[in-house]
Amino acid sequence: MSTTRDAAPGWLRGLPDALGYPLTSDGRLVTAGVVTVLAYSVLVLSTFPQFTIQLLTRNPADLLYGIAALTRETYLSVGWLGLLLVVTYALLTGIAATHAIALFRRARRTSASTMLGVVPGFLAAGCASCGAGVLGALGFVGAMAALPFEGNLLRLGGILLLLFFLGRTGDPQTCSIT
Numbered sequence: 001m002s003t004t005r006d007a008a009p010g011w012l013r014g015l016p017d018a019l020g021y022p023l024t025s026d027g028r029l030v031t032a033g034v035v036t037v038l039a040y041s042v043l044v045l046s047t048f049p050q051f052t053i054q055l056l057t058r059n060p061a062d063l064l065y066g067i068a069a070l071t072r073e074t075y076l077s078v079g080w081l082g083l084l085l086v087v088t089y090a091l092l093t094g095i096a097a098t099h100a101i102a103l104f105r106r107a108r109r110t111s112a113s114t115m116l117g118v119v120p121g122f123l124a125a126g127c128a129s130c131g132a133g134v135l136g137a138l139g140f141v142g143a144m145a146a147l148p149f150e151g152n153l154l155r156l157g158g159i160l161l162l163l164f165f166l167g168r169t170g171d172p173q174t175c176s177i178t
Helices: 010-024 026-045 049-058 060-110 112-137 141-146 148-169
Strands: none
Touching: 010 026, 010 060, 010 148, 026 060, 049 060, 060 148
């Protein structure tokens, strides 16, 4: 008798293991938490880059104020759904970072050529997570306004890509690196 989990695509079967991997040790959980907070901060601060630059050049101690103010602006701009997508992006980036670290450590033990294959994946996860923020940083704020659903569709697409790649990896301790 086949279960629903057996009928699911391979990447979907590995997703619970991938999402649960940071919970397997305190160090991984702390790493995922720190990267999540940093990713969220970068995502929110990149929504209004001119404000962020002016604020931080005037007084770097105002960083927390900037994050709070821009979190409010994000909510006012794209609503609860947009803010939830940004938080989900940051959380998945934290999980992806713990995977990248685990794969990097395993690759370092096997060979340098395998390690070179892991590094671009880690950088790509970072780039995918900032998607909409990069447009704003490059001066394409108007492009974000022209995107459907205030860029929420772009954020959702990035989240789905991160989920797909995390699911394909599964538990990085059992993932085979060739």
